[in-house]
Amino acid sequence: xxxxxxxxxxxxxxxxxxxxxxxxxxxxxxxxxxxxxxxxxxxxxxxxxxxxxxxxxxxxxxxxxxxxxxxxxxxxxxxxxxxxxxxxxxxxxxxxxxxxxxxxxxxxxxxxxxxxxxxxxxxxxxxxxxxxxxxxxxxxxxxxxxxxxxxxxxxxxxxxxxxxxxxxxxxxxxxxxxxxxxxxxxxxxxxxxxxxxxxxxxxxxxxxxxxxxxxxxxxxxxxxxxxxxxxxxxxxxxxxxxxxxxxxxxxxxxxxxxxxxxxxxxxxxxxxxxxxxxxxxxxxxxxxxxxxxx
Amino acid sequence: xxxxxxxxxxxxxxxxxxxxxxxxxxxxxxxxxxxxxxxxxxxxxxxxxxxxxxxxxxxxxxxxxxxxxxxxxxxxxxxxxxxxxxxxxxxxxxxxxxxxxxxxxxxxxxxxxxxxxxxxxxxxxxxxxxxxxxxxxxxxxxxxxxxxxxxxxxxxxxxxxxxxxxxxxxxxxxxxxxxxxxxxxxxxxxxxxxxxxxxxxxxxxxxxxxxxxxxxxxxxxxxxxxxxxxxxxxxxxxxxxxxxxxxxxxxxxxxxxxxxxxxxxxxxxxxxxxxxxxxxxxxxxxxxxxxxxxx
Numbered sequence: 001x002x003x004x005x006x007x008x009x010x011x012x013x014x015x016x017x018x019x020x021x022x023x024x025x026x027x028x029x030x031x032x033x034x035x036x037x038x039x040x041x042x043x044x045x046x047x048x049x050x051x052x053x054x055x056x057x058x059x060x061x062x063x064x065x066x067x068x069x070x071x072x073x074x075x076x077x078x079x080x081x082x083x084x085x086x087x088x089x090x091x092x093x094x095x096x097x098x099x100x101x102x103x104x105x106x107x108x109x110x111x112x113x114x115x116x117x118x119x120x121x122x123x124x125x126x127x128x129x130x131x132x133x134x135x136x137x138x139x140x141x142x143x144x145x146x147x148x149x150x151x152x153x154x155x156x157x158x159x160x161x162x163x164x165x166x167x168x169x170x171x172x173x174x175x176x177x178x179x180x181x182x183x184x185x186x187x188x189x190x191x192x193x194x195x196x197x198x199x200x201x202x203x204x205x206x207x208x209x210x211x212x213x214x215x216x217x218x219x220x221x222x223x224x225x226x227x228x229x230x231x232x233x234x235x236x237x238x239x240x241x242x243x244x245x246x247x248x249x250x251x252x253x254x255x256x257x258x259x260x261x262x263x264x265x266x267x268x269x270x271x272x273x274x275x276x277x278x279x280x281x282x283x284x285x286x287x288x289x290x291x292x293x294x
Numbered sequence: 295x296x297x298x299x300x301x302x303x304x305x306x307x308x309x310x311x312x313x314x315x316x317x318x319x320x321x322x323x324x325x326x327x328x329x330x331x332x333x334x335x336x337x338x339x340x341x342x343x344x345x346x347x348x349x350x351x352x353x354x355x356x357x358x359x360x361x362x363x364x365x366x367x368x369x370x371x372x373x374x375x376x377x378x379x380x381x382x383x384x385x386x387x388x389x390x391x392x393x394x395x396x397x398x399x400x401x402x403x404x405x406x407x408x409x410x411x412x413x414x415x416x417x418x419x420x421x422x423x424x425x426x427x428x429x430x431x432x433x434x435x436x437x438x439x440x441x442x443x444x445x446x447x448x449x450x451x452x453x454x455x456x457x458x459x460x461x462x463x464x465x466x467x468x469x470x471x472x473x474x475x476x477x478x479x480x481x482x483x484x485x486x487x488x489x490x491x492x493x494x495x496x497x498x499x500x501x502x503x504x505x506x507x508x509x510x511x512x513x514x515x516x517x518x519x520x521x522x523x524x525x526x527x528x529x530x531x532x533x534x535x536x537x538x539x540x541x542x543x544x545x546x547x548x549x550x551x552x553x554x555x556x557x558x559x560x561x562x563x564x565x566x567x568x569x570x571x572x573x574x575x576x577x578x579x580x581x582x583x584x585x586x587x588x589x
Contacts, residue, residue: 007414013492014415021406022421024462032436032443040436046442066566094325102327115571115578116564117521119539121561123546124340127347127553133359135343144487167337172582177581199322219398223580228432231523235543244579249434249524256438257528269435276432 006222040266044281050263051199054195057267067268069243070251071275073158077233077247078226080162086218088166089173094203096174097181111171118168118231125164126151126236154244157237161245165232175220180214181207220283229277246274316370316466338435341564348372348557355554363556371558380554381562383534384541391456391537392519397517398461400508407470409494412482422471425464434524456537460519464512473507510581513574538563 040057044050061067074291092110096103113121128135129150137147184207192202208215230249233239239246248268256265338547342362347355348371358365375381410422436500440459441450449455481503482495490498501508526540536544542563546556551562 010413010492011415014409014418016415016494017405017409017492018421021402021409021462021467024402024459025425025428025464027443028440028459028462029431029436029464031426032426033431034434034438035439035442092330095330095333099326099330102330106330106334106573107579108572109338111575111579112568112571113337114342115517115565115567117523117539117542119521119523119543120560120564121340123399123556124344124389124544126339126546127557128343130553133356133553136359138360168339175579175582179580224432228434229367230434231539235523252434252437253524253528256441262438262442266438269432269438273432273435277430280430 004294017109020170029099029264036266037268039263040270042263044262046261047260048264053263054061057264058271060264062265066243067251067271070248073244073246074227074229074248076158077165077229078223080158081165082121082222082226083177084162084166084217085170085222086173089170089218090177090208090210090215092170092174093177093181094207095195098186102224107175112244113168114171116168119167119235120179122232122235125167127162135230151237152241154241156243157244161233161236165226168232171223177211177214178217180211184210203266209292214288216283216291221282223279224276224284227279248275320350325538333433344557347553348561350554352552352554355552368554372562374560375498375555375562377546379541379559380534381559382536382540384536384538388520388533388537388539391453391460392516394457395460395519396512396515397579398457399463399466400512403466403470403511404501404504404508405496406467407474408492408500410471411469412473412500425467427547429464429468437524437528443462444529450529451531451535453530453535456519456522456525459514463515466515470504476513477503506577506580509577513577513581516565517568519576548585 017259033286039050041053042050047111099106110177116124130135131147131149131152132152136150137145140148148156150156158285188206188210189202192206194198197205210288228249229247230253233245233247234253236249237245239250252265252268252272255268256259346362346364347367349367350361351366351368354361354365354368377588410418444450444452444455449577450456477500481499483497485495520540522537523539523543526537527543530536533541542559545559
């Protein structure tokens with residue numbers, strides 16, 4: 001009897017503790033997720049009553065060249081930026097691993113861009129990449145390279161965005177990978193070097209395989225993040241020139257809040273969600289082949 | 295020198311091989327320090343250039359843009375920024391949204407996490423699965439319904455449209471739950487015998503133990519809200535309600551960009567977080583490292 005009452009009290013406490021959180025979760029996460037799905041099968045301009053639209057929003061997406069262009073740009077951005085942020089992040093983490101002298105200062109320099117907002121970063125780089133009075137073209141001119149229209153040509157706009165994204169994000173991956181490296185016993189590596197392996201061989205054959213779980217983690221999170229790129233492209237290049245840097249989230253934003261086609265925007269949002277889910281699922285499915293299992 | 299022969303004895307190799315290996319290690323250490331320093335200067339360069347430009351006059355920016363040290367230090371840019379746009383309001387608005395979202399997140403996440411980690415009640419595990427599932431859904435998917443909801447509540451162009459959803463995160467609840475699970479139960483059981491109720495155990499025992507995790511969540515939440523651009527762009531309209539990120543993006547203008555003023559404004563907006571980061575690097579870095587290892 002007593003234990004029954006205790007259990008009821010515990011359950012009541014559980015619900016009480018969870019209530020504020022659960023209310024917010026239901027109102028601002030669960031409900032919008034469902035509402036968004038329903039909206040994607042309707043047409044609504046927020047003024048007249050919503051109308052059922054069947055799958056027309058999805059068929060329209062398939063026929064929309066701007067949607068495909070935005071998807072292509074998002075993939076271009078992902079393929080260009082993710083390997084570099086992880087690769088360079090890993091290189092820096094390897095270089096910093098085991099160093100105590102100056103660690104604080106180096107880590108600060110590599111991590112500062114993560115702390116700054118995307119808007120600030122975009123503005124700083126707009127200035128650096130200015131065609132006529134930007135520092136980058138000036139430095140290039142010293143070695144005889146003609147001014148490059150970084151942000152205003154369809155050829156250079158996306159590479160510029162990728163370069164800025166790599167600069168901004170690599171510190172984040174570096175910190176995670178450095179923490180993983182610090183868990184690897186240093187004796188393993190030193191023993192290999194003593195046995196005649198070059199430092200690079202020791203790193204490649206021993207250290208890196210042991211931190212593949214963390215490499216997998218940063219790969220999954222970096223790819224999810226890169227599919228959601230919005231702030232950098234919308235401030236740095238405003239999606240231009242000629243949609244060369246228009247991304248999927250910008251596409252959603254434009255239809256939802258500039259054309260007020262809520263149904264079409266929701267369909268695009270769900271398409272993005274489906275793509276992210278599929279890409280993440282593929283990564284988990286293939287992870288067993290290369291991720292070290294403890 | 296005694297130490298050296300000790301080490302050599304331990305690994306049981308002949309002296310020449312060991313010396314070769316050792317010198318290879320030392321050589322590569324020097325090389326990495328050189329590379330690290332070059333990389334650090336390159337990484338910091340955009341910020342150095344931002345600072346340098348923010349102290350130049352409009353004239354100097356155009357006539358002599360490539361000097362690192364300004365010919366004449368122009369402090370007035372920092373004054374003029376506030377005259378051209380209401381940056382004092384942007385700062386206050388950002389601080390307000392960030393403060394209330396962070397306090398709200400810490401409160402709701404820690405209470406919810408305690409329920410998930412410690413208390414048994416029907417449906418708990420299904421609810422937790424629901425939380426995990428929504429963590430994977432990108433925020434843009436819920437943006438349209440959230441906008442409609444806020445419009446319906448009459449909260450468009452109101453900071454509450456940012457603060458209310460900002461007070462709840464599935465991610466924060468998950469992070470704290472994982473941490474609470476590592477707090478030894480025995481600590482609480484002793485208090486329970488003394489007659490402490492759940493609320494008292496939560497406040498006096500679990501919360502103090504979880505300080506590092508709370509600091510981590512606070513750092514993440516502060517960074518996120520201080521820097522957010524998409525949500526203010528969608529939910530705020532009038533100039534006096536803008537946050538720093540939104541105000542900055544609009545401040546740049548289109549023709550004859552005054553880069554000296556823009557760089558002063560950017561400096562003002564990144565300075566608080568950069569200062570916080572330099573003062574508490576440990577919390578920023580360890581928090582992120584923690585999520586990586588737990589993930």
